[in-house]
Amino acid sequence: MTALRRLPRLLAVGVRTHVVYQSRSPLEITFAAVLPVVQATLAVYLFRAAGDPDRLIQASVGAGLMGMWSSVLFGSGGAVQNQRWLGTLEPLVVAPAPLAAVLLPITLATAVVGTYAMGATLLWGVLLFGVPLHLAHPLAFVAAVPACVLALGLTGMLLAATFVLLRNANALANALDTPVWLLSGLLVPITVLPGWTRPLSWALPPTWGARAVQAATGGGAVWPPLLAAIGSGLLYLAAAVAALRYVERRARAAATLALS
Amino acid sequence: MLAIEADNLTRTFPIRTGGRLRGRRTEVHAVRGVSFGVARGELFGLLGPNGAGKTTTIKMLNTLLLPTGGSARVLGHDVASEPVAVRRRIGYVFGGDRGLYDRLSAQDNLRYFAELYGVEPREQRRRIAELLDLVGLSGRERERVEGYSRGMRQRLHIARGLLHRPEVLFLDEPSIGVDPVAARDLRRTVAGLAAAGTTVLLTTHYMAEADELCDRIAVIARGSLQALGTPAELKSAVSGVGVLEIEAYGIDDARLSAVRALPGVRSAAVRDDGRTQWLTVQSADGAADPEPSVRAALDGLRPGRTLRREPTLEDAYVAVVSRAGDETPQAAA
Numbered sequence: 178m179t180a181l182r183r184l185p186r187l188l189a190v191g192v193r194t195h196v197v198y199q200s201r202s203p204l205e206i207t208f209a210a211v212l213p214v215v216q217a218t219l220a221v222y223l224f225r226a227a228g229d230p231d232r233l234i235q236a237s238v239g240a241g242l243m244g245m246w247s248s249v250l251f252g253s254g255g256a257v258q259n260q261r262w263l264g265t266l267e268p269l270v271v272a273p274a275p276l277a278a279v280l281l282p283i284t285l286a287t288a289v290v291g292t293y294a295m296g297a298t299l300l301w302g303v304l305l306f307g308v309p310l311h312l313a314h315p316l317a318f319v320a321a322v323p324a325c326v327l328a329l330g331l332t333g334m335l336l337a338a339t340f341v342l343l344r345n346a347n348a349l350a351n352a353l354d355t356p357v358w359l360l361s362g363l364l365v366p367i368t369v370l371p372g373w374t375r376p377l378s379w380a381l382p383p384t385w386g387a388r389a390v391q392a393a394t395g396g397g398a399v400w401p402p403l404l405a406a407i408g409s410g411l412l413y414l415a416a417a418v419a420a421l422r423y424v425e426r427r428a429r430a431a432a433t434l435a436l437s
Numbered sequence: 438m439l440a441i442e443a444d445n446l447t448r449t450f451p452i453r454t455g456g457r458l459r460g461r462r463t464e465v466h467a468v469r470g471v472s473f474g475v476a477r478g479e480l481f482g483l484l485g486p487n488g489a490g491k492t493t494t495i496k497m498l499n500t501l502l503l504p505t506g507g508s509a510r511v512l513g514h515d516v517a518s519e520p521v522a523v524r525r526r527i528g529y530v531f532g533g534d535r536g537l538y539d540r541l542s543a544q545d546n547l548r549y550f551a552e553l554y555g556v557e558p559r560e561q562r563r564r565i566a567e568l569l570d571l572v573g574l575s576g577r578e579r580e581r582v583e584g585y586s587r588g589m590r591q592r593l594h595i596a597r598g599l600l601h602r603p604e605v606l607f608l609d610e611p612s613i614g615v616d617p618v619a620a621r622d623l624r625r626t627v628a629g630l631a632a633a634g635t636t637v638l639l640t641t642h643y644m645a646e647a648d649e650l651c652d653r654i655a656v657i658a659r660g661s662l663q664a665l666g667t668p669a670e671l672k673s674a675v676s677g678v679g680v681l682e683i684e685a686y687g688i689d690d691a692r693l694s695a696v697r698a699l700p701g702v703r704s705a706a707v708r709d710d711g712r713t714q715w716l717t718v719q720s721a722d723g724a725a726d727p728e729p730s731v732r733a734a735l736d737g738l739r740p741g742r743t744l745r746r747e748p749t750l751e752d753a754y755v756a757v758v759s760r761a762g763d764e765t766p767q768a769a770a
Contacts, residue, residue, distance in 0.1 A: 183552075186552065187552050191552070194538070197545070265536055267529070270501060274552075429520075432450060
């Protein structure tokens with residue numbers, strides 16, 4: 178009961194700690210902002226070439242969402258690996274707090290840091306391409322972005338749960354980058370993908386988070402996809418918590434918590 | 438009830454040898470049936486050469502590794518089946534530069550781990566200030582850890598390990614790479630904790646540290662317990678043994694083996710102090726002076742000074758480890 182009462186504070190302190198830690202790496206912040214800006218530039222030119230000048234703001238937002246996903250994906254895989262390199266994974270695991278409550282703030286922090294990408298791509302679009310910062314539902318946008326952050330962070334949580342077992346987690350992260358942003362419709366609508374991919378897209382919380390953000394930007398229903406993002410994200414969290422009970426025991430048996 | 442009970446504790450690691458196609462899986466036995474008990478409030482030392490199984494033993498006791506055989510209990514809780522109960526009661530401090538968030542301040546590091554270790558929010562500020570004071574980091578707590586010296590980092594490790602007032606503290610080579618003054622402060626802190634009732638399990642390569650601090654010492658080599666007793670009891674096992682130290686340079690394995698094979702020589706080990714080597718030879722009780730034959734065995738090396746002294750804990754350790762068949766005992770004075 179005490180542990181449950183203290184959980185919100187533990188998560189808040191954890192997110193703050195990891196956001197501050199990740200934000201103090203000039204290299205990581207540069208990568209978090211520069212790559213999405215390049216992707217935003219390409220997207221703007223593609224949308225212009227396709228005769229979609231009205232959707233330039235969505236190109237900026239889409240590139241920002243891709244940046245957020247990359248941050249979560251590499252952050253979640255990299256976070257566990259980084260904790261190994263820092264030598265902090267063992268002190269974190271040996272703490273009496275549940276491993277899920279230790280890992281969730283790390284993955285949420287990677288999503289929060291990912292919003293730097295969103296800020297960078299929006300600013301880039303406005304300053305360089307004169308993309309008007311016109312949002313269809315400004316208030317809903319303010320709600321949709323944190324919901325998307327949460328959905329991405331909870332997706333990262335499930336990834337992190339499996340990455341505890343892998344000493345070379347980054348290799349798997351590389352393989353997941355492009356397929357997931359394509360399937361989630363972060364930049365290109367999922368309607369242009371083959372029909373058989375649709376169930377895969379629906380099963381991904383980023384799909385709903387991205388749809389909510391895109392709807393808040395270009396028009397459409399925001400709240401149903403927003404709720405679906407949170408709901409599916411919570412299902413991922415439940416799966417991650419269940420998986421972690423097994424994963425932690427496996428990691429203790431297989432000795433994968435430390436580098437050596 | 439004992440604070441720590443290890444009963445026939447065993448840990449094997451599967452390893453793969455050879456290439457992907459023709460490789461095969463084998464097992465490395467890191468710890469082989471180690472048993473010992475540590476009383477509450479006792480300061481217990483675990484000594485042994487690199488790779489002897491000390492850290493593996495500690496990691497099984499602090500729940501980071503599952504034993505593959507045997508069992509262990511900490512304050513009555515099984516380390517395999519009750520990890521959370523064990524974790525609430527233990528602190529874990531390891532040596533080296535890693536294990537901290539470098540880009541955060543000491544205060545932020547401690548605040549985060551205080552939360553993870555369940556320190557009550559209203560107590561956190563006072564406890565962190567108290568610990569910073571204890572480890573001598575008061576006034577530096579707002580600086581980023583990346584600017585800390587190794588000794589300061591080590592002291593921060595200790596502060597973190599003590600945040601939740603653990604009843605049992607595992608110290609895995611806490612003084613490794615720490616300068617002599619910082620190491621002395623560290624020993625004082627550890628002794629103070631034990632005096633205040635904390636059970637401490639310490640691993641170290643520094644014999645003087647173990648001799649000064651530990652109530653009892655277990656020597657582990659090749660994964661097995663080789664000796665267990667108070668420092669005085671271990672030293673008494675080599676009382677009457679003559680210890681001869683000869684300064685030389687270029688002692689190779691062949692010459693060392695030749696010295697070991699000499700009649701009357703109980704054990705021999707080489708210590709490298711940078712510019713020269715010191716060959717330490719223990720002669721059996723009542724044996725003739727081995728110096729002439731040892732010098733003859735070092736033919737061609739121009740041996741330097743010779744020292745004769747009473748056996749120390751290090752000599753007892755070297756004798757135990759050599760007896761276990763470990764040819765390269767690592768020990769520092």
